[in-house]
Amino acid sequence: MNKYLFFIFLFIGGGFVSCKQTNSDVELLEQVERYVEVYPDSAMQLLNLLQYPEKLHGKERADYALLLTQILDKNYLDSLQSDSLIKIAVDYYKGSGDYVKAGKSYYYLGKTLVVKGKLSEAMEAFLEALAFLKETTEYKLLGLLSEHIGYLNLGQGMSEQSIGNYRQSIYYYELAGDKIGEIYGCRNVARGYLAEQNNDSARWYVNKGLSLLPDTTTQVKSSLLHVLGLIAKSEKRYSQAIDFFVSAIRSNINTNDGLRYYLSLGYTYMDIGKFALAEKCFRHCMGAKDVFISSGAYNYLYLLKKEECSYKEALLYKEKSDSILEVVSNDKLRNQLLALQKKYEAEKLIMENRQIKLEKENQTYLYLFIVLFISGLGFCVIKKYKKKNIRNIEALRKNEKTIEEYLYKIARLEQKEESEQEAKKETIGKLNRKILDLTLENKKIRNSSSVEALFVLEELKQGRLVAERMTASERQSIFDFLDLVYANFIFRIKTDFDVTKGELLLAALIKLDFSTKQLMIVFDCEVKSIYKSKQRLKSHLRLNKDDSLEQMIAFY
Template sequence: MKKILLVWICFIYGLFFSCTQEIASDIFDRVERYMEICPDSALLLLNRIQHPEKLSGKQRADYALLLTQARDKNYLDSLQSDSLIELAVDFYRNSNDRIRAGKALFYYGKVAALQKDEEVAMQSFLGAQEKLEHTNEYRLKALIQEYVGYLNEDRNMYDMALENYRRSVDYYQKVGDSLGIAYIYRNLAWIYERKNNNDSVTWYVTEAISLLRGDSTSPVFPSLMQLCGVIESNQKNYLEAANYYLIAIKHERIGDLSAYYKLSLGDTYMTLEQLDKAEECFNSILLSKDTFALSTTYNCLYRLEKLNARYEKALYYKEVSDSLLQIAQKEDLRGKILKLQQKYETEKLQLEKKLLRQEMLIQLLGGVALFIILAWSSIFFYRKMKMRYKNAYEKCMQDYSRKNKEIINANEQLIGQYICQIEELKQKKIEAADSFKEQIEKLEQEMQFLIDKNREIRENSYADGISVLRQLKGGLLIVENMTSAEKMQLFGYIDSLFGSFVTRLCEEYALKEANLLLAIFIKLGFSLEELVIVFDSEPEAVRKRKQRLKSKIGLDSKTNLDVFLAIYPRKMSC
């Protein structure tokens, strides 16, 4: 009863698990359809999976990849930890699904970039690019080139960054993504601004704005307005620059970015000597959580107070700016040290896992080798013992058959002598009937006793021969599979049945085993079909065998082999 209950529990659990898997697969299909057009709906669908920890294998990797992608597209702060996306990276790294492998590596690179691990980020982006090389995922290829360009730009490798951004534009053009192209044009404009190439800056900004087609709600619009302000400032058009900065501040939805627009605006007001507006602008930044923005703001206030000849306050702002800058530098240094520590711990853990894996592999190989040795030894010992018992059995059977044959031959000689004596006595019966009658009866009794004894010996000795003959007759055994013991049992039985039929053929015609077996089957009346089965050959081959046997015996073409063997004479010697 307990076993039945356990089986039912396992069945119900398996059914529930399979249903969970099917539900998850259906949700994943819908999430992939909604990811680009409605990322918020995709995230809601993923949150409907109640027990994601029960997923395994490919579904677990798909869940990790889709959840990371959905959080990123919904601008959630979800890429600070790499534990989730690592599941997808580990699963798809060596799989045949190059697209999912490329996506997983791309998001792993974004995580590494946010953690300031530029080396790992670059390796991940390049790995993703390699996985997607021969695919049509142009949008993802464009993002990869864009983020590689960010890394090269941060390292002041502007020419390489320009090349990455141009490749990204090519990919975006293949999918017709004008917004993506606008972002890349903005990045190109910033690089050319650092290189003091104002004509290129103006061209790229103008092209990017035209791609927006008047959509001021686009996320890239404020940064383009900031660039317009920079262009006007470089041309000494400070009022126009201030208007562009105000537009950028008005349309920016991310507070930390507004702080940098306000810095540009405040600096422009200082240039226009509108110090009150500049001070108001700088004070509005003091609520920002960006340490570098605050440090720059306090430095601007320091310059502003110097212009107002308030040196004591200017000195205070200078000290605050320097302290914030030191804090930011220490935080950056602390982050780098922490990253090195984490890298060391990771490498140490990987080394320990590698050593443990090697130790387990050595133990496994040792166990396999020991098992193979034991198995080989057991097989060898078994075969050796089997061969020994087989040889002993065959020797015993041969000795047993030889002894029985000797007894039968001796008895047959006595029978022959008794027959001769009976014949002689019968000839003298008329003359000495009465005197020899008692002697004849005694001899007949002795003869009958020996005949019965021989029959008993034959029945006991060749029971196995009858079994072999039945198997041959029934098609259960063929000549090729007969053992030596089985052949001897059959020969002995035929000898006993037909008066040393086999022995006489051997003595008179020196026949081998194959010819003897054929002669026995013909003697027993086997048909051609039965001979074909017994010898496991074709009818033509059986006919050739019979012709060779006829030639061995020395019969002419007119003599029928079957008839000859059927009436093969018993030779008696008196």
């Protein structure tokens, strides 16, 4: 009897300790939440004090997932490579009634999807966050959301929509009292108007941003001066453009951005024929850590040497630029494959651990049941039939034999599970080898298919090739390239709609972000013809008058 009382007290004591541990975890998470916005490094140290985060569940588990994502992002650690952590918070908060945390969860999910290149899904996540936060006073977060939506729209060539998003971000930053956010918003609106070739509006917003700046050198000041330089360059006021670019370089504190300003300065020098100064600027950027900047520098040197009729040097620079871009493409593909492999291995390890844990729990419960059953049965038999010793001995022997049979069956089951696990591991290994072979084959196909298409597209952009002079193979190379990159985009358009070859080429170039000016060059026609061609394509794609052709093609 004393033993049973001991077990009861043990269970009660364990429950008390568990409740006490849970309360301390909740207090720690609340403290981290108070520090995360202002002192993210201290918040990270506090969150590391949590001893068993894997034992959290419900709201505490969602809070931990959201706070850890915020902390890693604010401390500039690699937090946005996997969306599995933030999805824990999203799944919990979207139906919890806590609109602020639901909005934050969707905001960080959107940032994660942007890093992974899933732009349409990222836009959906940002819009969900906006819907949750619309009636709250989280003005700074609303400003950030509007800003990120603007980035996505501008990246899809929808500069008019992006301008509206950036203006909305300025409004929210004003409500939040975030002056630096307002200045960045002004810069973003200016860039949007610059893309629209509306220099007057772009200049107005740059000057507004500069008027809001304190009397100190900040990173945003350099970017504002750079925009002014681009405006002056587009208006052929080259001396003023050079002054603005030089001022941007001098006030800059970010090495990467500074090199971009050198590229703009060098290109301006090249426009006015000062090739020596232009070459000096481009050579300054050749050793940049950012491969796109170094590739751009080599490409500009290629154009410069071509202008100087030094064709041998020009070809060398062109090959160097293309090789850098090819390395970037290969590295990106390799990183994607590694990420997929790590995700698969992690999921496999989790499943195996869960299976082992479940097997151990089942065995523990089975043994506990057998022990309790034998103990209870023996206690009842001994008490009730104390005088019938022979019968008791037979009953005990029978029970012991039954126990042996149970144990034998358990051993058989365990042996069977081990053999099944070995078979599963062998099957998984074969599948992994097949995945690797197919991946290598896909890489070869992409490399061979993309080279000709990229060359043809570059020729079209530079005006050295027009649609009328394109061969069937050149046209088909572009279509094959789009099918590879955008999940059979051309094949689906041809299957779902009745379009001509010219309209199919127009849809492909719109998908590749060709501007109206570039389309005029490609089709060798006026802007009215481009407009009419787009209207015919809209009708064949069964779009209404008010529907956006570019948006439909971007998200199709």
